[in-house]
Amino acid sequence: MTVAVGLASPISVDKDLAGVWTPAIGFNQARRRIKALTQRYVTVEHLGDRLADLPHQFRHPQPRRWNSVNWAAISPAQVNGIALDTFCAILLGTINTEAPIRGYTQASRQYLEHFYPQMAEFVGGTVDTAGVIRPGLWEREEKRHTPVLTMLYHRLSGERPHPVPHSARPYTPRENPRTDLYRHGLHRIATEYGAACLYLWMMAYTTGPLQAALGELLIDEINHMTKFWGFGRWAYPNSGLGMMVGTLTHAMVKKWRQPQLQGSLIHTLRRMTAELAWEQWSLSHRLTFLYAFDQVMRVLWQWERSLTPAYLTELFGPHPAHG
Numbered sequence: 001m002t003v004a005v006g007l008a009s010p011i012s013v014d015k016d017l018a019g020v021w022t023p024a025i026g027f028n029q030a031r032r033r034i035k036a037l038t039q040r041y042v043t044v045e046h047l048g049d050r051l052a053d054l055p056h057q058f059r060h061p062q063p064r065r066w067n068s069v070n071w072a073a074i075s076p077a078q079v080n081g082i083a084l085d086t087f088c089a090i091l092l093g094t095i096n097t098e099a100p101i102r103g104y105t106q107a108s109r110q111y112l113e114h115f116y117p118q119m120a121e122f123v124g125g126t127v128d129t130a131g132v133i134r135p136g137l138w139e140r141e142e143k144r145h146t147p148v149l150t151m152l153y154h155r156l157s158g159e160r161p162h163p164v165p166h167s168a169r170p171y172t173p174r175e176n177p178r179t180d181l182y183r184h185g186l187h188r189i190a191t192e193y194g195a196a197c198l199y200l201w202m203m204a205y206t207t208g209p210l211q212a213a214l215g216e217l218l219i220d221e222i223n224h225m226t227k228f229w230g231f232g233r234w235a236y237p238n239s240g241l242g243m244m245v246g247t248l249t250h251a252m253v254k255k256w257r258q259p260q261l262q263g264s265l266i267h268t269l270r271r272m273t274a275e276l277a278w279e280q281w282s283l284s285h286r287l288t289f290l291y292a293f294d295q296v297m298r299v300l301w302q303w304e305r306s307l308t309p310a311y312l313t314e315l316f317g318p319h320p321a322h323g
Contacts, residue, residue, distance in 0.1 A: 016207045016208065016211055017037065017040065017203065017211055017212065017215060018033035018034075018036050018037045018040075018204055018207075018211070019032060019033055019036040020032075021080070021207045022080075023080075024080065024081065025080045025081030025204070025205055026081065026284070027284045027287065027288065029081070030081060030204050030205065030284070030288040031291055033203075033204040034200065034204045034288060034291055034292050034295060035295060037200050037203055037204060038200065038292075038295040038296060038299065041200065041215070041218055041219065041222060042196075042200075042222060042295075042296050042299045042300075043299065044299060044302055044303045044306065046222075047222075047226045047299070047300070047303040048303065048306060050222065050223045050226040050227060051226050051227060051229075051230035051231075051307075051315070052315065053223075053227075054122075054227045054230070054231060054315075054316075055315060055316065057122060057137055057227075058118045058119075058122060061122065061136070061137040061140075062137075063137065063140050063141050063144075064141060064219070064220065064223065066144075066216045067212070067215075067216065069209055069212050069213045069216065070209040070212075071151065071155075071209065071213070073208065073209045074151075074152065074155040074156070074208070074209045074210045074213065075155065075156075075208075075210075078206050078207050078208045078209070078210040078211065079156065079205060079206055079210070080205055080206070080207065081205045082205045082285060083280075084156060084157075085280075086277060086280045086281065087156065087202075087205070088153055088156055088157045089276075089277035089280060090198075090202065090276050090277060091149055091152055091153045091156070091161070092153060092161050092163065093272075093275035093276040093277060094145075094149050094195075094198070094275075094276075095149045095150060095153065095163045095165075096163050096164055096165050096166055096275055097165075097166070097195075097272070097275055098142070098145045098146045098149060099146045099163060099165035100165050100166065100167060100168040101139055101142045101143050101145075101146070102132070102168075103167065103168025103169075104142075104168045104188075105123050105125070105135070105136055105138060105139040105142075106124050106127075106132070106171070107168060107169060107171045107184070108120075108123045108124060108138075108184065108188060109121075109123055109124020109125070109127070109136070110124075110171035111171060111180060111181045111184045111185075112124070114177060115177070115178070115181060115235070115320075116231075116235060119231055119235075121136055122136050122137055122138060122227075123136045123137075123138040123139070124136045124138075124139070125139060138224060141220050141223075141224070142220065142224070144220075145217055145220070148213060148216070148217065149217075150163075152210065152213060155210075156210075166271065166275075181235075182232075182236055185228065185232045185235075186232075188228055189225060189228045189229050189232065192221055192224050192225035192228060193225050193293075193296070193297075193300075195217075195221045195225075196221035196222050196225055196296060197289070197292045197293045197296050198276070198289075198292075199215075199217045199218040199221060200218055200292050200296065201288065201289050201292040202214050203215060203218065204288065229300070229304075230307060230312070230315075231316070233304075233307045233312060234307075234312040234313075234315070234316045234319060235319070237309055237312070237319055
């Protein structure tokens with residue numbers, strides 16, 4: 001069942017999806033709005049619903065219907081507490097990042113297809129020797145993002161963006177396919193989590209139709225992050241915080257030893273800070289962004305405790321023996 005997450009509530013001039021809309025959003029106001037948005041969009045109940053939806057989507061994949069947005073009413077006046085040029089620079093960075101969705105989905109499909117063909121089809125669709133016959137649900141939902149972000153940039157800046165999309169890292173098998181898949185999956189979850197936190201943070205500094213449009217992007221990212229996280233816990237039943245930390249540490253050490261190494265989480269972090277015009281952010285903006293990461297992760301760890309082996313087996317069936 002698809003959940004609308006309360007977006008049916010009306011948005012007024014002085015109160016919106018994040019709470020009270022003040023004339024000038026400062027550090028404390030932004031924190032309160034981030035907390036309110038987290039409580040609205042990122043709850044243990046909602047995460048559980050999104051994961052429980054995955055087996056149904058394996059059988060009957062249908063893109064989530066977006067809530068109505070008054071696109072024509074989006075204007076620069078709906079940005080508050082952050083310079084408009086900085087906000088537009090962030091939008092351009094998200095366009096560059098979201099655009100190569102076909103590359104992302106096909107790399108993920110190749111990592112998954114040997115072990116979990118249903119999940120491979122969910123992310124990468126159906127393919128033959130000529131290419132993609134039918135896109136996967138993940139791609140069908142994510143491909144909406146770039147046109148929306150492009151429209152937002154145009155409405156706010158009055159100009160058409162000139163994106164420079166980066167190339168998605170292709171499928172790169174190494175010595176152990178199961179380990180390769182785990183590392184790729186962890187990277188995928190981290191990028192979905194980062195996107196969710198970014199859109200939530202941007203919503204704290206916006207209102208009206210602009211905020212509502214960002215909310216639709218946020219719902220998609222939370223949905224996908226949750227499905228990847230929960231399926232990963234089933235696919236790797238012996239994984240836990242220790243294994244995650246070990247994998248991340250390994251990636252950091254390799255990056256330190258090989259500064260030009262592509263594809264690591266550290267490389268992704270550095271690329272994203274450049275894409276999102278981090279040097280233009282004030283200290284207050286950086287701190288509230290980190291606060292958004294903290295607030296979302298607190299809920300994720302709480303939800304993580306509900307992902308017991310018994311529940312995951314009930315949801316996805318007995319785990320196949322892959323060695």
